[in-house]
Amino acid sequence: xxxxxxxxxxxxxxxxxxxxxxxxxxxxxxxxxxxxxxxxxxxxxxxxxxxxxxxxxxxxxxxxxxxxxxxxxxxxxxxxxxxxxxxxxxxxxxxxxxxxxxxxxxxxxxxxxxxxxxxxxxxxxxxxxxxxxxxxxxxxxxxxxxxxxxxxxxxxxxxxxxxxxxxxx
Numbered sequence: 001x002x003x004x005x006x007x008x009x010x011x012x013x014x015x016x017x018x019x020x021x022x023x024x025x026x027x028x029x030x031x032x033x034x035x036x037x038x039x040x041x042x043x044x045x046x047x048x049x050x051x052x053x054x055x056x057x058x059x060x061x062x063x064x065x066x067x068x069x070x071x072x073x074x075x076x077x078x079x080x081x082x083x084x085x086x087x088x089x090x091x092x093x094x095x096x097x098x099x100x101x102x103x104x105x106x107x108x109x110x111x112x113x114x115x116x117x118x119x120x121x122x123x124x125x126x127x128x129x130x131x132x133x134x135x136x137x138x139x140x141x142x143x144x145x146x147x148x149x150x151x152x153x154x155x156x157x158x159x160x161x162x163x164x165x166x167x168x169x
Contacts, residue, residue: 012084040072
C-alpha cells in the first residue's frame with residue numbers, strides 16, 4: 001500500500017479549495033503493466049467509486065462542488081496546477097493517482113501526447129464544473145459533502161479513510 005503525499009490549500013484567488021481535506025497524491029500507485037487504464041478502472045470500481053471516464057485534465061482552472069474526484073494517470077506524464085492560481089505545480093506520470101476533495105482547483109499545464117487519465121467519483125456524487133467563485137450555497141455544498149466510504153485504490157482500509165477522517169474531525 002502506497003502512503004500518499006498530502007497537500008492542503010487555502011483559498012486561492014476565486015478557487016475555494018476544501019477547508020479541511022487535503023489533496024492526496026499516490027506516487028507509483030500502479031507498477032508498469034500493459035494497461036494501467038483498465039487497472040485503474042478495476043481498482044476504482046472495486047472500491048465503489050462510480051462515473052468512470054477516460055480523457056485528460058482540462059487546461060483551464062476549475063473545481064467541483066458536488067464531488068470528490070480521483071484521477072489515475074494511466075499513460076504519459078503531465079504538469080498539473082492543483083489548488084488554484086497560487087497552488088502547487090505537480091509533475092505526474094503513469095502510475096500516479098490524485099484524489100481531490102471537492103472545491104480543489106485543478107488544471108493541466110502541460111502533458112505528453114499520450115497523456116491519459118482515468119477518473120471517478122464516490123457513489124451519488126457528480127462533478128459539476130465550476131469556473132468562477134462559489135456562491136454561499138456552493139461553499140456549503142463543498143464543506144458538507146460526505147466523505148467517501150472507501151479509498152479509491154485500497155478500499156475501506158486505505159490511507160484516504162484515515163487521513164480524511166482525521167482532517168474532518
